Each structure stands twice: as structure tokens, then as C-alpha cells.
Amino acid sequence: MRVLIVEDDAVLANGLVVGLRLGGFGADVVHTIGDARVALSGGGFEGVVLDIGLPDGSGIDLLVELRRAGNAVPILLLTARDQVADRVAGLDHGADDYMGKPFDMDELGARLRALLRRGEGRAAPGLAWNGLTVDPGRMTGLMDRRDLRFSAREFAILHHLMERPGTIRSKGELEERLYGWTGEVESNTVEVHVHKLRAKLGAGFIETVRGVGYRVAPEGGPCRSACG
CATH class of the missing domain: 3.40.50.2300 (Response regulator)
Incomplete structure (x- = not known):
């Protein structure tokens, strides 16, 4: 948010x-x-x-x-x-x-x-997608009966992607979510946090759409084209 x-x-x-x-x-x-x-x-x-x-x-x-x-x-x-x-x-x-x-x-x-x-229009406090349920209040997740914990920046990226699963978020948009207008942005911050999220959630949970940005994979698994 x-x-x-x-x-x-x-x-x-x-x-x-x-x-x-x-x-x-x-x-x-x-x-x-x-x-x-x-x-x-x-x-x-x-x-x-x-x-x-x-x-x-x-x-x-x-x-x-x-x-x-x-x-x-x-x-x-x-x-x-x-x-x-x-x-x-x-x-x-x-x-x-x-x-x-x-x-x-x-x-x-x-x-x-x-x-x-x-x-x-949601009543439940958490978000759920592809087997992952996240708790925004605690910045934690549950997946395959595993309790997952995220840093504030990891969770900010993950939550932004899960808010609208079909939407591709650009790197600039994710940087703005992390740093706002005035924060000093490190050049590879988004890539580092996405890498850490994939290590926790599985390599295919977050997709890179070449030249555009990132999104969570469609329900049922990762995409078959245009993703890296």
C-alpha cells in the first residue's frame, strides 16, 4: 500500500x-x-x-x-x-x-x-496466491506448511505484486514503493530482494517479464513465454 x-x-x-x-x-x-x-x-x-x-x-x-x-x-x-x-x-x-x-x-x-x-472489497486480512498466504500485519507468510518471514522491503515488493496478481510492476514502480520520491535508490536493490524472495518461495513464484518488470506467476505455475 x-x-x-x-x-x-x-x-x-x-x-x-x-x-x-x-x-x-x-x-x-x-x-x-x-x-x-x-x-x-x-x-x-x-x-x-x-x-x-x-x-x-x-x-x-x-x-x-x-x-x-x-x-x-x-x-x-x-x-x-x-x-x-x-x-x-x-x-x-x-x-x-x-x-x-x-x-x-x-x-x-x-x-x-x-x-x-x-x-x-476484501474482508480477510491476508492475501493468498499460488499456495502462499501472507499476513500484512506481521509481514509473514505460510506456504506448504512452512512459516516464512520477510524483511520490510521484501514484504513491500511481495505485497505489491500480490495485490493485483495479473499486473506487471516495473522496476521503477517497485523502487518508488521502497524509497518514495526522495530516497536514494541503490542500483540493484529490486533484483536483490526478488532473488531473496525466490529463494524463500521458489524460483517460479515471481516472474521477470523481459523489458517490462515483475509479476507473480499465474495461478497453477509460471508462464511459458516472455519471462526470464
């Missing part, structure tokens, strides 16, 4: 980025409503963590603007304004969830995963 954080407190914003990436999320941050508009106009985000008090206006105004434009991206309001009236107002204006500051990072991650499930 790739998340846009809209938060003007630089220390808190950086902490959110680090915490969410350690939890297997992709995370980028902007500090103003104007920058959030630009970021969201390009698409690619599956959730938004939105502060209410921002330098150029209220996050509620951005929320209302997005909903009036038909943008249904899940939005979690994160703010120091935690009175019942504030929560009610935020939810009634189109927010999907609401958390007050201070907050627990594990709870934030769980709430974002719940928003993703609802957005995809």
Missing part, C-alpha cells in the same frame, strides 16, 4: 515515513495542501494520512475538495484536534477514519491496512 502523508511537522512526518516503511508500506510526504493536490493529481496512492492544521489551510477543505471531485482514495485524518465534535465533522465530510495525536504506529498501520481491505 502506497500512502501519501500530508503533515507540516517535519519531525513527525519523517517519523511517519520511517515507521510506515518499516511496516511494509510505501510512503511519501508533503507539507502543504497545494503540494498534496499536485501529488494526488498524479494518482498512484492507495491511502492518505491527512493532518487538519496545515500552513495553507485546513485539511478538511482538501478532504471536501477531493470528495466533491469524485476522488475516493481512503483518507485517515491524523490531528491533535481529538474532541468528539472534531471526529464527527471529519467523518461526515468524507474521511474514512480518524486518529488523534499522540498515536501508536502499530495502530496506524492496522487502520491503514483495514482501509485498503475495504477499498478492495
Whole structure:
């Protein structure tokens, strides 16, 4: 799940980025409503963590603007304004969830995963494909009665591929999931993590589509052409 954080407190914003990436999320941050508009106009985000008090206006105004434009991206309001009236107002204006500051990072991650499930019409917390079931909350998997553990970056790649099994993800897209817009990308990071995933899941579980990117193999086994 790739998340846009809209938060003007630089220390808190950086902490959110680090915490969410350690939890297997992709995370980028902007500090103003104007920058959030630009970021969201390009698409690619599956959730938004939105502060209410921002330098150029209220996050509620951005929320209302997005909903009036038909943008249904899940939005979690994160703010120091935690009175019942504030929560009610935020939810009634189109927010999907609401958390007050201070907050627990594990709870934030769980709430974002719940928003993703609802957005995809899923009730079960895990994803399953080709004999593998993964638990996003624990970043673990079960395959052939084997318990599997993944690093945060391994899980971020695997989860992104399993969200839409028929979709090919480019190397650049996977790098953006791992590092966001501003992180320094190591040249062979994706290849290294895909190699480690194949060692755990079997060589054919993740396919390389030459010149395009990666995908999980179709149900029943790996592809027979155009893959390496």
C-alpha cells in the first residue's frame, strides 16, 4: 500500500515515513495542501494520512475538495484536534477514519491496512496466491506448511505484486514503493530482494517479464513465454 502523508511537522512526518516503511508500506510526504493536490493529481496512492492544521489551510477543505471531485482514495485524518465534535465533522465530510495525536504506529498501520481491505472489497486480512498466504500485519507468510518471514522491503515488493496478481510492476514502480520520491535508490536493490524472495518461495513464484518488470506467476505455475 502506497500512502501519501500530508503533515507540516517535519519531525513527525519523517517519523511517519520511517515507521510506515518499516511496516511494509510505501510512503511519501508533503507539507502543504497545494503540494498534496499536485501529488494526488498524479494518482498512484492507495491511502492518505491527512493532518487538519496545515500552513495553507485546513485539511478538511482538501478532504471536501477531493470528495466533491469524485476522488475516493481512503483518507485517515491524523490531528491533535481529538474532541468528539472534531471526529464527527471529519467523518461526515468524507474521511474514512480518524486518529488523534499522540498515536501508536502499530495502530496506524492496522487502520491503514483495514482501509485498503475495504477499498478492495476484501474482508480477510491476508492475501493468498499460488499456495502462499501472507499476513500484512506481521509481514509473514505460510506456504506448504512452512512459516516464512520477510524483511520490510521484501514484504513491500511481495505485497505489491500480490495485490493485483495479473499486473506487471516495473522496476521503477517497485523502487518508488521502497524509497518514495526522495530516497536514494541503490542500483540493484529490486533484483536483490526478488532473488531473496525466490529463494524463500521458489524460483517460479515471481516472474521477470523481459523489458517490462515483475509479476507473480499465474495461478497453477509460471508462464511459458516472455519471462526470464
